[in-house]
Amino acid sequence: MPVIALVSAKSCGVTVSALALALASSRPSVLAECDPAGGTVRAGYLQNSVDGGFGLYHLAAAERVGPDALANAVASSLWPMDAAGHRKLLPGLTDPTQAPALERTWPALADILHVLAEDAGYNVFVDGGRLAFGAGRLHPVLSPAPLLHRADLVLLVVRGTTQSLALARNVIDPLRAEFDESASTTSLGLLLLEEGEFPAHQVSTALRTPVLAALPWDPDTAGYLTRGGKPPRGYERSPLLRHARSAAEQLEAVAQRRRVQQEWPARRSYPQLAGVVQRLAQTSRGGRRG
Template sequence: MTLIAMISAKGSPGVSTAALAFTLTWPAPVLLAECDPAGGDLLAGYLARYELPPDRGVLPLASSALRGTADADLTGNLIDLDAPCQQRMALPGLTEPAQSASLNMAWTALGEFFSRMTSRTVLADCGRLAAAHPPWSLLSQADLVLLAVRPHSLRTVSPAVSALSALRRQLPPGFVEQSVGLLLVGGGIPAREVARHLGTPVAATLPWDPQTAAALCGDGRGRRRAPLMRHGAAAYDTITELIAARSVAGALSRRDTEPLPVTS
């Protein structure tokens, strides 16, 4: 179906919370893959009340992807967030940041595996670009990279400038223009102004909802109709529409640049 990677520049604009809110509210089957090289948050937060096997997650699946056995080993590495429905699945992340160096060769294989998954949308929480060993090769295979930004002030928006520059340096030419969108978390500078300043369209917006965010981190109980969850559900349409529009634009661009057939 679709691979959507979610990243932030630096600080804590709420990319992991947003990824979990999307996973719990989107109407399509979703796989939340914790691909943050700094380590995952699910096992210590939202899933902390459960006793779960420690030997499942992105690290063993990465090894399977390199061996070519990821299809067979996927189910054994997942956690069902709404058991037994298997509509909202999670792939726990690294338990130690030091493990991220061992994934440098595996991000490509994981990205390829996620990209050809047809049964569900994959949301890859890739954490902060400022962390060591960002998963560049996985990002390059995403249908959309969502860059989370807090539009509270110029100070909170400015880190996105360097993040977009890094994406342009590390990813193929034209990728940022074709496959990157902004996820604005909280209020402040109007979305139109943020998009103009960064030269990147806004794919979705989420409210600043500390109570619900804390519940998603395992601290207290949240409400399904809380602002964060309602806006998370609404983001599905705006994000999928952006992906579809860019896919059509890309197809038209490729058609226009194809050489004309030679006729005799």
């Protein structure tokens, strides 16, 4: 299964899009909130049901102990978002000042996310937040750069509006140049939120980047995913979730085709992370375990 990272030039629905994809995925899924500016799913969609003892910040200390400690910390921090435990959240930071502690943790976390995708069979969605650059490159503290370099797909989330396209133009060229310069195997594409006057083909032409998936403008469902509370009527059949399921399948197919076309070398083996797969298999039965 693929690791798919979502980012934006500015606040553009990254978290709602990533959450919709994870919830609607036909396969088990993990949403990793890796925005250095802080996560919002804990306080929004999950209505503060997850306390500060779980989440991204605690991985930094575990990583300094070693790979086993980090793998166990990730498995312990994955929080179920459905009754069956098939959709899991790695909650994000509660305080942006915690972000510098994660700079050396991102590469090891990237390894674990790929184990979850390739060994445990999860669709992994990474909320990378707003792109931040320094000296023309992804900022090492204000962006989860190693996660983006290691992702199978990186999706720049845009709306079909003049403002959104103008902002996207400022970041997509340096992002593409960085991937090219580093010989990254990441594929760069667009996720279009269908708000505004520009359809997919015009957005793709304007940004010289393919639109790999699109989600409809659905304020009621998006509001529920943002704030939580009582779901709107017809939530399970809402346009956003129906299209998100199709989009997740499309993105998985894109990633698989690209693996074949690129004839990627065999992935690295992480035998020290085998325990995380077993832990996930246990916690996926019947939801979270104490």
